[in-house]
Amino acid sequence: MNILATLNSAPLYLICGGIIAFVAAVCVVFMIRAYKAGIAIGMDKTKMKRVITSSATFTILPSVGILLGVIALSGSLGLPWPWLRLSVIGALHYETQVAQAAAEQVGLSGLSAAEMTVQAFTTIALLMSVCIMWGMVLGLFFNKRYTKKLGSGSSSKKSGPSFADTAMTAMFIGLVSAYVASYVGGFISGTAEAKVYKLFGFQGDWIPLIVVVVSAAAMSFFLWLSEKKKKAWVESFSIAGSMLLGMAAAVLVNLF
Amino acid sequence: MDSQQYFENYNKKTHVIGRIVTIIVLVMLLGSPFLIGAILGAMPSMGAFAKGFLAVGLIWTVSSIVEFLVYTPMLGAGGSYLAFITGNLINMKIPCAVNARDLVGAKTGSAENEIISTLSIATSSLVTIVVLAIGVLLLQPLQPFLQSEVLQPAFNNVVAALFGAMAYKYFRGNMKIAAIPLTFMCLLFVLVPSLTGSTSFMIIPSGGIAILIAWLRFKKNKA
Numbered sequence: 001m002n003i004l005a006t007l008n009s010a011p012l013y014l015i016c017g018g019i020i021a022f023v024a025a026v027c028v029v030f031m032i033r034a035y036k037a038g039i040a041i042g043m044d045k046t047k048m049k050r051v052i053t054s055s056a057t058f059t060i061l062p063s064v065g066i067l068l069g070v071i072a073l074s075g076s077l078g079l080p081w082p083w084l085r086l087s088v089i090g091a092l093h094y095e096t097q098v099a100q101a102a103a104e105q106v107g108l109s110g111l112s113a114a115e116m117t118v119q120a121f122t123t124i125a126l127l128m129s130v131c132i133m134w135g136m137v138l139g140l141f142f143n144k145r146y147t148k149k150l151g152s153g154s155s156s157k158k159s160g161p162s163f164a165d166t167a168m169t170a171m172f173i174g175l176v177s178a179y180v181a182s183y184v185g186g187f188i189s190g191t192a193e194a195k196v197y198k199l200f201g202f203q204g205d206w207i208p209l210i211v212v213v214v215s216a217a218a219m220s221f222f223l224w225l226s227e228k229k230k231k232a233w234v235e236s237f238s239i240a241g242s243m244l245l246g247m248a249a250a251v252l253v254n255l256f
Numbered sequence: 257m258d259s260q261q262y263f264e265n266y267n268k269k270t271h272v273i274g275r276i277v278t279i280i281v282l283v284m285l286l287g288s289p290f291l292i293g294a295i296l297g298a299m300p301s302m303g304a305f306a307k308g309f310l311a312v313g314l315i316w317t318v319s320s321i322v323e324f325l326v327y328t329p330m331l332g333a334g335g336s337y338l339a340f341i342t343g344n345l346i347n348m349k350i351p352c353a354v355n356a357r358d359l360v361g362a363k364t365g366s367a368e369n370e371i372i373s374t375l376s377i378a379t380s381s382l383v384t385i386v387v388l389a390i391g392v393l394l395l396q397p398l399q400p401f402l403q404s405e406v407l408q409p410a411f412n413n414v415v416a417a418l419f420g421a422m423a424y425k426y427f428r429g430n431m432k433i434a435a436i437p438l439t440f441m442c443l444l445f446v447l448v449p450s451l452t453g454s455t456s457f458m459i460i461p462s463g464g465i466a467i468l469i470a471w472l473r474f475k476k477n478k479a
Contacts, residue, residue: 011295011296012292015292022281023342026281028378029273030273031378031382033273034375037262037263041259041371043368051360051372052375055355058351058355058380059379059380059383063348063387066384066387075402075407079399083389087385089342091343096414097312097418098316100415102308105304106304106308111414113408119299122293122298122300123308125300127308129288130309131313131317134321134324135323136278136281136341139278139324139336143274143336144271144333146324146325147333163470163471169430169433170430170469170470171318173433176419177438177441178462179419179455181462182452184446185444185448188446189445189447190449207413209416211416211420212420212423214417214420215416215417216420223425239418242420242421246416246417247410250409250412250416251406251407
């Protein structure tokens with residue numbers, strides 16, 4: 001059985017599907033409790049129904065975008081695991097980055113089915129789970145205290161712009177820079193063979209660079225549509241859509 | 257029981273349920289790679305896991321702390337338990353909850369906001385789960401096509417595709433922060449190409465330079 005057949009086997013569907021079903025049940029419980037509480041404290045039923053309808057319609061388009069992310073990851077990690085990761089707790093940009101970093105640490109040259117092993121997969125899966133769990137862990141210990149403090153009214157005053165937002169942006173800029181630069185370095189000083197280098201030989205893989213350029217161009221187009229042409233719905237598809245166009249470019253370049 | 261007392265009881269129970277559910281989901285998420293490993297006969301490599309965590313885990317830990325501090329006030333207690341369990345915060349849950357709150361004009365920290373956020377995030381999560389489940393079901397017949405040789409270059413370049421899109425999104429408007437780390441990292445990878453095998457570690461100096469530049473600019477603008 002090849003690795004993708006193993007990663008798409010029934011036990012994995014059962015495990016991932018079971019966790020997703022549990023989380024779906026939790027959502028139903030929270031929803032019913034909130035609806036009943038809303039009625040008990042005198043909220044308008046029509047308002048609450050409108051919130052449910054608008055949230056459902058608001059979510060459909062981004063969900064299709066997320067589904068495209070599942071497709072993108074399914075080529076290397078199989079279908080059930082990306083399905084779980086993007087249904088529960090995950091986020092498209094996060095999952096791909098962590099999976100790639102984990103793949104490097106287990107000795108793969110990248111995230112691909114050709115080199116994937118079961119141990120590489122379980123290690124990648126563990127790293128994906130641990131790296132993103134901190135929001136839940138913090139909620140477990142501090143949600144009650146934090147929301148209570150906020151409810152006391154101490155949070156009403158607004159401070160000026162904080163460095164935290166800028167630092168987060170800078171951190172991601174550093175992250176993206178490192179990866180984009182690695183494709184530049186790989187092309188200029190790499191060769192067709194793995195771990196064989198030739199400084200300024202220009203013999204390395206140039207497909208990743210083409211993919212970067214195409215997906216960046218696609219993103220600029222999506223943002224232009226969203227911001228200048230007032231088609232805000234496009235933004236829901238911008239990351240997944242740009243990724244798919246970049247990936248399509250890789251297929252085309254490889255064919256010709 | 258008056259409505260205020262009812263709401264206080266509701267909130268207390270929300271924390272109890274939220275904590276129990278969070279623990280269960282954490283156990284399931286952390287346990288599933290080991291369960292899969294036991295079934296398929298290959299446990300995760302803890303050495304590679306530790307190295308991977310040092311490379312990228314620390315960044316995401318900081319990111320999670322910031323997200324928790326920023327988003328919890330917006331979402332309220334029930335909403336944030338659910339949002340952190342179901343994920344996709346920036347690209348879906350936050351705009352969805354804010355949109356719902358604007359729709360009814362609820363104020364942050366109010367009982368109404370707590371109810372609206374929870375309703376909105378629970379609905380949004382359920383819709384995502386349903387859409388993905390239908391999508392995965394429909395994808396089954398497409399598996400041979402998705403695994404074909406012709407499509408492999410596409411899947412081998414998922415990460416490059418992601419970073420191309422993100423590069424445009426993050427670099428535009430921030431080129432003064434991005435120019436130096438990008439140039440420095442390009443030079444480093446060209447001159448020491450063997451580092452391309454450890455790109456995830458190289459995020460640390462690259463991120464450090466970007467944060468330093470952002471800090472200097474922040475201080476300059478404040479002065």
